[in-house]
Amino acid sequence: MILSLASLSKTFGTTKAVDDVSLTIPEGEFLTIVGPSGSGKSTLVRLLAGLETPSGGDLFLREARITDTPANKRPTAMVFQSLALFDHRSVGQNIEFAMKMKGVPALARRARAMELLQLVRLPAEYYSRSVTQCSGGERQRVALARAFASDPEILFFDEPLSAIDYRLRKTLEVELKELHQRTGRTFVYITHSLEEAMVMSDRIAIMQDGRIIQTGTPAQIYGAPANRFVASFMGEVNILTVENKGDGQAAFVEIGQPIAKPGGAYAMVRPEALAQGAGDISAQLTVTQRLMLGSRTQVHLSSETGAILISEIPGTAPDLLIGSTHSFSFATQDIAWMET
Amino acid sequence: MQGRHTGALRALWIVAILAFLYIPIISVLLASMANTRYMRFPHKVWTLDAYREAIASFTTWQIHSISFWIAFFVVIFAVILGTLGAVAFARFDWRGRSLFQRLLVLPIFFPQPVLGLALLLSLNAVGLSPSWKTAILAHLVWIVPIVTLIISIRFFGYDPTQEEAARDLGANNWQVIREVTLPALWPGIFSGGLFAFLLSWSNLPLSIYTSGPDTPLPVWLFTRTATNYSPLVPSVAVIGTLISACLVISFALIVLAIRGLQRRRA
Known part of the structure; x- marks a missing residue:
């Protein structure tokens, strides 16, 4: 030392x-x-x-x-x-x-x-x-x-x-x-x-x-x-809050989806981990904004509760038009858990 | 066409400015070469008698010597006080700094004859009899604020982190001052000293009140012009100007020589 x-x-x-x-x-x-x-x-x-x-x-x-x-x-x-x-x-x-x-x-x-x-x-x-x-x-x-x-x-x-x-x-x-x-x-x-x-x-x-x-x-x-x-501090990431509903039941507040075994009070999901299609945890999200980042496209997505999530998709994502609703999901292994 | 007109106008403007600035000075030179009390130009007789008389006279030597010693000590004290003042004025932030800044520049805005009178009254009050030494004090009251301002200008745009960098690189307090602070301030100290000398050398209103029986050059010029004028007066004025020019030039040369030596050593 x-x-x-x-x-x-x-x-x-x-x-x-x-x-x-x-x-x-x-x-x-x-x-x-x-x-x-x-x-x-x-x-x-x-x-x-x-x-x-x-x-x-x-x-x-x-x-x-x-x-x-x-x-x-x-x-x-x-x-x-x-x-x-x-x-x-x-x-x-x-x-x-x-x-x-x-x-x-x-x-x-x-x-x-x-x-x-x-x-x-x-x-x-x-x-x-x-x-x-x-x-x-x-x-x-x-x-x-x-x-x-x-x-x-x-x-x-x-x-x-x-x-x-x-x-x-x-x-x-x-x-x-x-x-x-x-x-x-x-x-x-x-x-x-x-x-x-x-x-x-x-x-x-x-x-x-x-x-x-x-x-x-x-x-x-x-x-x-x-x-x-x-x-x-790492830039644009999705932070989801876990709500315990008693008797072992828990759900993400922002997207209203249940989570079986939460590893902490908060979950960080990177924009690239939130992708179109089915997965461990999925939600219907509406595109509110799309930004071209060169090799990938960033879309801002609104959930039913009004929370905004961010997803980054390789390429130009031509089907993700503003106002359209799609199914998005992320894998539980891509979640980083945090207590505070 | 337009270019030629602007060129001619510019030349005229420059000549007018130069004439405005230099004709009075040239008139002193011309007046000193007359042999009559009354200026009628051109002179009937051109002579250097006034200069011979001036150089032979003990008074000429005495008034210059008094003016020189006053200016000399004014430069020394003004530079020391001005540098310390500038440090307090511009370098550090402390409670009451803005009040200090305002109080410091106040004497500059005082009419000098009023300041001279005020100083004479205070000298009487504390029982000091006026002499060339009290004139130094009087000059300082007016000149120190000016020198402080001149040196302070160097502190704007000065990055005090340089001092921390020097300390971080192994310099002790004295080395920080010698290697970083003073070199950065040096142009300000130089011009401050120069101003202090010239302002003191040519000061009439403060000296007239406070120099007592010792007569500096400007006071002598004024009283002799008012009461007992002869071509001796302009000739002494010319000599005084030449001496101050020589002093300023030799001061600058000494400074340049010191810098050259330092650079060669580095």
């Missing part, structure tokens, strides 16, 4: 930004902390980097307690949301900053900066360029090289890709993942996008109201969300 969080807390006034978070991070892991804005994920990573002092709990790097170690004494580096590049310095001077603070001689600094430029795939002539002349993607790479230059044991990323357009973001996500594989360093990444987390991470921790409510591999989180919050 490279980093252990033991009941870490941070309060601002009366608000608990980070509330009793315990977590262990194995060496070399790519951990992503996901949460909506205000969930405390930024505060949490600032606590880990030493930019905030915790109100309670402890933090251990390997076996050493670093709770009170200031940021400049921790062997960690952060890539900030704003990138926080030093605008009055060149690309080279930005990258060399940490080495300069350590007193590394100029020649050695320069040689290492050249290696780092190569690592982040920037041409060597960028060394003397001003950071203000760099494009958005180039600035990202400079920030990355600057963080690597301090030779950190852990790298923190505070939503560095949030202000970048879709295509470049996709490219940088893949590059970041490759960089993680090549360098073998521990990455702790913060984002509000579960999709981004799924692409890059070994493990995901989901945060809500200052607490970590679920941790697991992307597949675990995808397959078995801990509660409705996690399920809805």
